[in-house]
Amino acid sequence: MSIQARSAQVSGQVLDGAPVAEQLSELGVSIRPARLTDVAGIHALLKQFSNRQLLLPRSRSDLYQRVREFLVVETHGSIIACGALQVFTAQLGEVRSLAVAPPYSNRGLGRQLVRRLEREARALGLSRLMALTYRVGFFHQLGFKTVSMKELPEKVWGVCINCPKFRNCDEIAVLKNLHSTKLPL
Numbered sequence: 205m206s207i208q209a210r211s212a213q214v215s216g217q218v219l220d221g222a223p224v225a226e227q228l229s230e231l232g233v234s235i236r237p238a239r240l241t242d243v244a245g246i247h248a249l250l251k252q253f254s255n256r257q258l259l260l261p262r263s264r265s266d267l268y269q270r271v272r273e274f275l276v277v278e279t280h281g282s283i284i285a286c287g288a289l290q291v292f293t294a295q296l297g298e299v300r301s302l303a304v305a306p307p308y309s310n311r312g313l314g315r316q317l318v319r320r321l322e323r324e325a326r327a328l329g330l331s332r333l334m335a336l337t338y339r340v341g342f343f344h345q346l347g348f349k350t351v352s353m354k355e356l357p358e359k360v361w362g363v364c365i366n367c368p369k370f371r372n373c374d375e376i377a378v379l380k381n382l383h384s385t386k387l388p389l
């Protein structure tokens with residue numbers, strides 16, 4: 205799919221005909237797929253949070269390799285929000301590296317990013333979407349439920365095992381069953 209087509213799709217105009225979120229247009233911004241030129245901005249944004257142990261750090265080379273997984277929000281040439289959908293198996297995907305720059309928080313950007321990523325997960329055919337987070341309430345509002353890491357062996361043994369926090373991970377796992385739930389409004 206072309207970047208333009210994916211951009212239209214994630215903006216909500218193709219898949220469900222929903223209008224682009226009012227909050228986004230109020231801010232004069234829109235969500236779009238990331239480009240290579242966004243990597244420096246994504247890296248800087250994620251670093252603000254990984255420095256405070258709120259997100260796992262990601263190297264620039266990792267971000268270049270996985271740039272196609274990212275959606276971003278840009279304003280005046282700066283990346284102010286981002287989020288990624290990583291696929292683990294034919295069933296399971298993860299919302300990763302979700303971040304909104306503090307001056308733009310609490311205006312619905314995070315929620316809109318998760319909705320777009322969820323829409324992409326559904327379009328791909330994934331049935332389960334997870335996240336590891338400290339913001340449990342935020343994800344609960346979007347239909348995710350807290351689960352034990354034991355329910356996510358694909359993530360634990362495929363990815364977490366390589367994480368420096370493997371033995372003392374304090375993030376909470378949340379999961380949404382995409383087959384039995386609808387996309388939130």
Ligand SMILES: CC(C)(COP(=O)(O)OP(=O)(O)OC[C@H]1O[C@@H](n2cnc3c(N)ncnc32)[C@H](O)[C@@H]1OP(=O)(O)O)[C@@H](O)C(=O)NCCC(=O)NCCS
Binds near residue numbers: 299339
């Ligand atoms: C978690 C995070 C992505 C949320 O982004 P955000 O843009 O502030 O999120 P939203 O604005 O969609 O929602 C945040 C809150 O604002 C509220 N809100 C959303 N739109 C609103 C509006 N127009 N007016 C008032 N409140 C609003 C939401 O109900 C939500 O309430 P909650 O705090 O009870 O959950 C952001 O805080 C962040 O980057 N955190 C650090 C990294 C992190 O923890 N990432 C998640 C792990 S993957």
